[in-house]
Amino acid sequence: MALEVAKFDKRPWVLLSPALVTITALVVIPMAFMLAYSFYLNVDLAVDKPAFQFGNWIEIATDKYYYVAIWKTFRLSMIVTLLAAILGYVPAYFIAMTRFRHKWMLLLLLIMPFWISFIIRTLSWIHILGHDGAINSLLLYLGVIRHPMDMMYNQYTVIVGFIHVFLPYMILNIYVSLDGIDRNLEPAARTLGATGWQAFREVTLPLSLPGLGAGCLLVFVLTAGSYVTPLILGGPNDFLFGNLIYDAIITELNWPMGAALSITLLVLLGVVVIVYSRLMGLRQLAKAFA
Numbered sequence: 306m307a308l309e310v311a312k313f314d315k316r317p318w319v320l321l322s323p324a325l326v327t328i329t330a331l332v333v334i335p336m337a338f339m340l341a342y343s344f345y346l347n348v349d350l351a352v353d354k355p356a357f358q359f360g361n362w363i364e365i366a367t368d369k370y371y372y373v374a375i376w377k378t379f380r381l382s383m384i385v386t387l388l389a390a391i392l393g394y395v396p397a398y399f400i401a402m403t404r405f406r407h408k409w410m411l412l413l414l415l416i417m418p419f420w421i422s423f424i425i426r427t428l429s430w431i432h433i434l435g436h437d438g439a440i441n442s443l444l445l446y447l448g449v450i451r452h453p454m455d456m457m458y459n460q461y462t463v464i465v466g467f468i469h470v471f472l473p474y475m476i477l478n479i480y481v482s483l484d485g486i487d488r489n490l491e492p493a494a495r496t497l498g499a500t501g502w503q504a505f506r507e508v509t510l511p512l513s514l515p516g517l518g519a520g521c522l523l524v525f526v527l528t529a530g531s532y533v534t535p536l537i538l539g540g541p542n543d544f545l546f547g548n549l550i551y552d553a554i555i556t557e558l559n560w561p562m563g564a565a566l567s568i569t570l571l572v573l574l575g576v577v578v579i580v581y582s583r584l585m586g587l588r589q590l591a592k593a594f595a
Contacts, residue, residue, distance in 0.1 A: 336571075343565035351558040361565040371549070371566075375573065378546040381460070382528040385467045389524045390517060392468065393475035397516075398509075400476075401483035412480075415473055423470045427537050430466055431457065458540040466534040471527055475520035482516020483509070518585045526574055546570050 318325075346356040365371050400411045418426060433439050436453040444450045456462065486509060494504035532547030550570065554563035 336568075339564045340568055342561055343568055345561040345564075347559045347561050351560070353561055361562050364562070365565055365569055371546075371569075374544065374546045374549055377544070378529050379573075381464070381467075381545065382525045385464055385471065385528045386521050386525045388464070389468055389472050389475040390521055393472055393520065394479055394517070397476045397479035397483060401480050401486075415476060415480075418473055424533055424537075426470060427466050427534050430462065430469070430538060434462060434465075458538065458543075460539070460543050462538040463535050463543050466538045467528050467531070470534065471524045474523050474527070478520035478523065479513060479516045482513045482519075486512045515585070518581065522578070522581050525577065529574060529577075530570065 342353075343361055344357050344359070346354040346358055346360065348354050396415075400408065400415070403411070405411065431438065434456040435441070436455075436457075438456075440456070441450070441453040445453065490508050490512075491501075491504045494508050495501065499507065529545070530547055532545060532551045535543050535545050535548055536551070546566070547570070550563050550566045553559045553566055
């Protein structure tokens with residue numbers, strides 16, 4: 306009996322070729338150059354010598370300063386993600402479940418902050434929380450305080466700035482997940498004897514987890530990779546790992562070290578994505594964004 310040799314179907318690869326070429330040109334090749342550059346030797350300011358040495362990687366692996374930065378980055382990212390999830394679920398639930406005829410107006414108000422640069426939105430907190438900001442000016446005018454309060458350049462201000470910038474991402478992801486849930490499920494659960502809270506806890510909340518998980522992943526990654534908000538609103542000790550990359554490349558002009566730090570952050574965030582895929586699956590993430 307002759308064995309039939311399966312023919313190689315080229316059509317899927319032909320259809321995927323534009324995406325594969327784009328990803329290769331814009332992601333794979335630049336990351337390969339960055340990885341190669343991390344082995345270069347920095348001789349002087351903006352003067353690098355081609356070499357294959359592990360000095361940059363050894364410094365990252367042995368200097369406790371970088372471990373502190375990683376710990377602070379992940380801890381702050383977890384705090385921001387948790388607060389964004391708590392603060393974002395309620396408005397997302399309201400927008401998804403409201404019977405307001407013009408729901409599009411609520412969504413428009415939600416996405417309007419994206420029309421303004423996040424740098425400008427971050428700088429706005431200086432005029433709110435600064436010594437001459439709106440809160441201190443109001444409290445001084447009312448006689449509540451005699452001297453301006455120090456509310457700027459600390460970790461709490463950084464958290465407020467992050468939540469202000471990234472909260473719409475969380476709300477949008479949760480809203481998409483909630484909006485896809487059948488409206489008849491909660492009433493059906495109530496007819497079976499469940500209270501309103503039990504119906505939400507047993508029906509709506511589990512079905513909305515893909516959107517909640519996608520929002521948490523997105524906020525966590527964006528927070529961990531950010532450097533502008535700590536640079537503007539934080540103090541000397543409120544740096545994140547992204548600030549180390551910024552200082553190495555912009556301030557110290559040590560591009561090989563900046564490349565090594567960038568690859569390190571990429572690997573760490575990649576581990577987070579892998580853990581997420583193990584717990585919830587990337588299919589759930591794709592479903593939330595669909």
